[in-house]
Amino acid sequence: MTVLADARAARAAGGWLLLWDIDGTLLLRASRAHAEAVWAALLEVHGLDRDALETRTGAGPKGAGMTDGQIARLLLEAAGVDAAEIDAHASRVRARTCELYAPDDLTAHLNPGVDALLAELHEREDVVQTLVTGNFEPVARRKLEAAGIGRWFDATLGGGFGSDHEVRDHLPAIARTRVGAALRDDGAPWPAERTIVIGDTPRDIACARHDGVGVIAVATGPHAVDELADADAVAEDVATLRDVLLARLDAPADRPPTGSPSTA
Ligand SMILES: [Mg+2]
Structure with a gap:
């Protein structure tokens, strides 16, 4: 059936x-490749360097239970990106995250x-x-x-x-x-x-x-x-x-x- x-x-x-x-x-603990895909998408779509995101908040255990879009927003806000920019590129960030996500065997x-x-x-x-x-x-x-x-x-x-x-x-x-x-x-x-x-x-x-x-x-x-x-x-x-x-x-x-x- x-x-x-x-x-x-x-x-x-x-x-x-x-x-x-x-x-x-x-x-x-199966989120590493996922987090890396979100980061890579944010860096690429918003043209940021990694140091700008290193000052972030909201990732790791504090981010547990948040949505991917919510985590992306917090990372970008911490990097000084304004809300209008975040909104304008949210769908692109989502699409690139999904394209870039390539997990290893997670069994x-x-x-x-x-x-x-x-x-x-x-x-x-x-x-x-x-x-x-x-x-x-x-x-x-x-x-x-x-x-x-x-x-x-x-x-x-x-x-x-x-x-x-x-x-x-x-x-x-x-x-x-x-x-x-x-x-x-x-x-x-x-x-x-x-x-x-x-x-x-x-x-x-x-x-x-x-x-x-x-x-x-x-x-x-x-x-x-x-x-x-x-x-x-x-x-x-x-x-x-x-x-x-x-x-x-x-x-x-x-x-x-x-x-x-x-x-x-
Ligand atoms: Mg959970």
């Missing part, structure tokens, strides 16, 4: 939409256990899986292919990407709209109450709250469990994430496990 056919079955079952973050969630960067969890969830007829990530979409697709997990994410379903909006808070609604249009008979957005964001930063939690969807955090990125306490639940690793997520998916519909954050 194709991913899309599975997803249609999930829709028919009134199933769950899972919106996976990539960096720090599916993959660990060693899989978050341990995540491939098996994606496979297990794929077997469930009540689950549709796609992406909400700050990565530009072509970067996201190439990164997952390089890590060997691209097959779990059907591009025809859509998702929410850094190439769709610079503000992550808007991405879950974009993903629900696209998946609903692809799978639902009425074309309406996938219901918020049947959607869960899975991510590793407070920004993942914030975007889920903005859209009124659920959120499970996993502390495998730069943030510790106690920094992610605003999520519905926090997992310390993928094994714990599996337990927390399956409990959520299998909870009786009339008693959704919400309320105080829990650490399993």
